[in-house]
């Protein structure tokens with residue numbers, strides 16, 4: 001697996017990776033690929049070896065993707081790469097001073113470098129009876145949800161964010177009658193501009209999902225073998241309920257670390273944790289890292305951010321200081337439609353559609369004075385890298401050109417050579 005040669009002898013060094021999820025697993029693999037020759041120890045709360053989570057709310061729930069399909073590598077590959085994994089253990093402290101991590105069971109391990117990749121846990125609802133609602137963050141959650149969905153005719157989803165809507169779409173596709181309760185005025189409001197939320201709500205409605213916005217859940221009561229959800233407007237009965245209201249990162253693990261505005265571990269551009277000296281890094285959903293596109297620290301909960309930050313830290317630890325530069329990007333699949341979001345929706349910017357609103361191939365841009373800040377791509381993945389280029393460049397483009405599907409986005413990039 002070795003590809004590069006580190007600039008120093010790493011044979012006697014130890015990297016401890018706390019959290020054996022997507023980012024942690026990728027960091028371990030890439031450390032080896034870039035030539036790290038020392039000990040790599042992954043400590044994870046889940047029993048499973050590292051795997052990718054996106055199918056949990058999509059193919060795994062439908063039964064078209066297996067746990068093995070989601071694994072980053074097979075058990076044999078990890079062993080062959082000389083990467084140690086201790087599963088089912090909870091780390092309670094990463095101490096930069098003594099360079100030790102401590103586990104809940106009393107064990108402790110020394111490190112030369114530690115990488116905190118603990119993601120976040122599903123945010124619980126602090127309401128009477130809410131423990132009757134399932135959650136979805138890991139394989140065990142997805143297994144529980146999948147087994148209950150089999151006999152579920154009516155599903156209640158609390159939270160109209162990405163995960164809630166993906167589960168709603170998957171369950172509706174399996175014949176469930178689905179109701180989504182969203183406390184805010186629209187769905188996926190943290191990620192999408194209002195026009196895209198409206199289009200997405202329409203997609204769900206067209207597929208039989210009832211989306212009820214501006215509705216606050218008050219309590220959950222047992223009702224027969226199912227639940228009754230009480231809201232100010234009345235009671236909704238369901239066979240099964242899912243709580244999908246976001247995640248809680250837990251940054252308290254790293255002694256002395258500074259926490260950011262979105263409760264992540266603040267890092268520098270190399271993902272080194274602020275306040276924790278030069279040997280502790282944070283990557284993935286837990287990390288709040290300066291974003292060159294937005295010009296401020298950003299905590300991203302996306303597959304690609306986990307990849308980008310793992311790659312940057314692996315290179316840095318192997319001697320090539322590499323900042324984690326990420327133009328924010330995520331995707332979601334709902335009712336066979338692929339929706340990609342480039343940039344971060346911050347509630348500002350003029351919107352314009354390129355193509356018929358919501359049609360396959362259309363793109364909703366938001367921009368300030370022609371400077372593209374972000375975009376939603378609807379079944380338009382082929383345009384993604386050009387949209388990313390436009391957002392990352394931060395240069396004004398004529399809005400009419402952005403809106404005109406006959407004008408290739410590639411030709412609007414600052415580096416594009418004008419056509420002769």
Ligand SMILES: Cc1cc2nc3c(=O)[nH]c(=O)nc-3n(C[C@H](O)[C@H](O)[C@H](O)COP(=O)(O)OP(=O)(O)OC[C@H]3O[C@@H](n4cnc5c(N)ncnc54)[C@H](O)[C@@H]3O)c2cc1C
Pocket residue numbers: 018019020021022023024043044045046052053054055056057089090091092117118119120136137138163253283284285286300301302303304306329330331332333
């Ligand atoms: C259902 C679902 C669907 C998703 N779909 C998409 C998608 O379509 N597109 C997209 O871009 N992103 C998607 N994501 C987000 C993406 O999967 C995450 O951004 C990514 O997994 C983050 O990687 P991570 O390593 O930071 O966290 P994780 O992959 O969550 O790994 C963190 C690991 O750390 C462990 N851990 C936590 N605390 C401790 C501790 N104290 N001690 C030891 N171990 C600990 C956890 O158990 C976990 O195994 C989805 C996420 C979920 C849950």
